[in-house]
Amino acid sequence: MAAESGEKWVLSVTAQTPTNIAVIKYWGKRDEELILPINDSISVTLDPGHLCTTTSVAVSPSFTHDRIWLNGKEVSLSGGRFQNCLRELRSRATDFEDEKRGIKITKKDWEKLRVHIVSYNNFPTAAGLASSAAGLACLVFSLAKLMNVKEDYSKLSAIARQGSGSACRSLYGGFVKWIMGKEDNGSDSIAVQLADEKHWDDLVIIIAVVSSKQKETSSTSGMRDTVETSALIKHRAKEVVPKRIKEMEEAIAKRDFPSFARLACADSNQFHAVCLDTLPPIFYMNDTSHRIISCVEKWNRHEGSPQVAYTFDAGPNAVLISKDRKTATLLLQRLLFQFPPQSDADLNSYVIGDKTVLKDAGIEDLKDIEALAPSPEIKENALTQRYRGDVSYFICTRPGRGPVVLADESQSLINPETGLPK
């Protein structure tokens, strides 16, 4: 058996996985260990071209223990969540053979062979940009490929779920629903794709990164406190979310932007309301977040119908979904008027991602931002104050595809000789 022959081969797989933003939020667990939620949730997968995790995983008979490097630093793999994912994957591993390289690994070998995991997020980690979602989904997806796990994506989503709840939704592109399930063992708590990213490709997403610092209350402990202390969360999970899930599925199927926006904004606001209803209260949004909400609400009201939806996860960053490109350029102009960069900023790093939105907005250098006129709805309300430097930067993106394997060896993060990070 090659796995015990003392040979020094290193077998590796590299994958790229997107992050996702919930438009009907997951908040609250009924089982902490298995990560089973108290309600269904729906998300939009974000284009991995702009926000993604890349993970290389490798196996070799020379590895002595399981190890993980995250963003260039070795971190502990001993946490229960990592261990649960590894155990679930190993139990589903199947025989693998590469005749050319003389590598043969049997199902039983996988139990003894150790793995190296090297992962990199191209955006801030633990800053409310769902790094755990992309990260854990990528870990499960890449290891499943390496270990020749033959389960379908819904089964893989149930494994990723045990790494971080929201990770189960990053196994697919487009529009995704996490079904809470009823079983105690979590077998029916899986993610399914509602529609792929091409279904509604008019949508343009602008993220205002208000703070990329690590947050005070993690989602995990925040939602635990909410379930223990909030009366409102029970009403939300039982009465409000089931109805919203149906309506949101319908809005997505029909590409009905007004309904989509109404539901997404209401659900984000209710999620932050249950955070406030928690003891001690949790404040994820700040003054800048509130100003962004107010800017969108005023504009939507002025137009008589929703142009943009906003949603905020467990942090102050705004995710703004506009109905089309034209609206996105008008939105970016409004945002840049209200939140201009510091005078020494570099425009290229102030608006990142899909730069064509910036170009369409007629912004070619910092002077163009200074020259922006206030929009009619803020002029009417005499709210023309500018909040320089209150937004760190903007990311322009769109709905995107699900995980992919990167076959090109040059994209691997692992040295094929040593099995260590490159």
Ligand SMILES: Nc1ncnc2c1ncn2[C@@H]1O[C@H](COP(=O)(O)OP(=O)(O)OP(=O)(O)O)[C@@H](O)[C@H]1O
């Ligand atoms: N690429 C990755 N590979 C493996 N684990 C990761 C990766 N990226 C993040 N994680 C894990 O996720 C943790 C961060 O999760 P956390 O929920 O605190 O922040 P977040 O996901 O950025 O924010 P949120 O989920 O509230 O949007 C990290 O400490 C790490 O354990």
Ligand SMILES: C[C@@](O)(CCOP(=O)(O)OP(=O)(O)O)CC(=O)O
């Ligand atoms: C506000 C949210 O982003 C909460 C995400 O929570 P996590 O998935 O990070 O929590 P754990 O399951 O404890 O890892 C809403 C959502 O993504 O649905």
